[in-house]
Amino acid sequence: MGEIIEEEELIVNSKGGDKAYIDSNSVDIILRTIGPARPSRLRVPSPIKVCHLRKLIAENDHLPIENLRLILRGNVLHDCQNGDDVYLQLNNGDSLIVAVKPKPPVKHLRDGFDDDDDDEDLKFQLPQSSSQWKRRLYSFLHNKLKLPDILLMAIFTLSLKAWAIIVLWFILAPVAHRWDLGPLYILGTGFVIIVLNLGQRKPGDVSAYSIFNEDFRELPGTLNADRLDRDIRA
Numbered sequence: 001m002g003e004i005i006e007e008e009e010l011i012v013n014s015k016g017g018d019k020a021y022i023d024s025n026s027v028d029i030i031l032r033t034i035g036p037a038r039p040s041r042l043r044v045p046s047p048i049k050v051c052h053l054r055k056l057i058a059e060n061d062h063l064p065i066e067n068l069r070l071i072l073r074g075n076v077l078h079d080c081q082n083g084d085d086v087y088l089q090l091n092n093g094d095s096l097i098v099a100v101k102p103k104p105p106v107k108h109l110r111d112g113f114d115d116d117d118d119d120e121d122l123k124f125q126l127p128q129s130s131s132q133w134k135r136r137l138y139s140f141l142h143n144k145l146k147l148p149d150i151l152l153m154a155i156f157t158l159s160l161k162a163w164a165i166i167v168l169w170f171i172l173a174p175v176a177h178r179w180d181l182g183p184l185y186i187l188g189t190g191f192v193i194i195v196l197n198l199g200q201r202k203p204g205d206v207s208a209y210s211i212f213n214e215d216f217r218e219l220p221g222t223l224n225a226d227r228l229d230r231d232i233r234a
Contacts, residue, residue, distance in 0.1 A: 025045055026045050026046065027091060027092045027094070028092055029043075029044060029093070029094045029096050031096055032098065033099075037061075042056065042060055046091070047090070048087070048088055049086065049087055049088070050086045051080075051085060053077075054068055054070060054077075061098070063098070067100050068098065068100060068101075069100070070096060071097040072088070072094065072096050072097075124150075126138050138156065141155070172185070210222070
């Protein structure tokens with residue numbers, strides 16, 4: 001597979017059964033694998049899905065497809081974007097850089113060197129069940145505007161109700177400023193946020209602040225002025 005194939009010949013991937021056709025629009029591309037391997041040529045159809053191109057290259061050079069990275073004209077190729085398969089228009093003589101991601105070391109050798117894993121945990125990714133418009137919005141904000149992951153996390157984790165309240169707050173802010181109520185508006189907002197985040201205690205729960213407890217009862221071990229005074233007098 002990867003040799004010059006006659007018109008309308010069918011290529012079938014042995015693992016998944018996915019199919020790609022090589023017709024009269026086939027082109028020859030140059031594969032430059034990072035490492036000691038020499039550049040090679042591969043005949044592929046154009047246009048072609050990136051996932052099919054990845055499988056052809058993996059089978060042609062006997063490379064692990066799960067660790068294969070393809071770079072064309074300085075851009076990393078992805079199989080899907082916004083939930084849709086990505087098609088690639090190739091030209092004769094296009095040079096494709098092929099990189100194989102090395103396998104991670106054995107777990108017991110990675111103990112104490114999990115910084116990369118921590119960085120991966122901080123990256124925001126949309127759930128697979130996200131709607132199409134959310135995927136398109138995420139792609140625009142992440143790929144076009146280059147927003148940081150922490151900001152994307154804040155945008156997509158807030159509910160529509162929360163966003164409506166935020167928009168309403170910004171609409172009312174100029175009105176409060178016009179009536180010289182800006183400081184009161186901000187203070188009132190702070191008190192509302194505090195009250196809404198107080199939560200509710202279950203029966204029998206005791207607050208860490210004695211003023212909220214029945215008979216001003218304190219938690220055992222609480223250090224206050226009365227206890228210090230009793231300890232000194234004792």
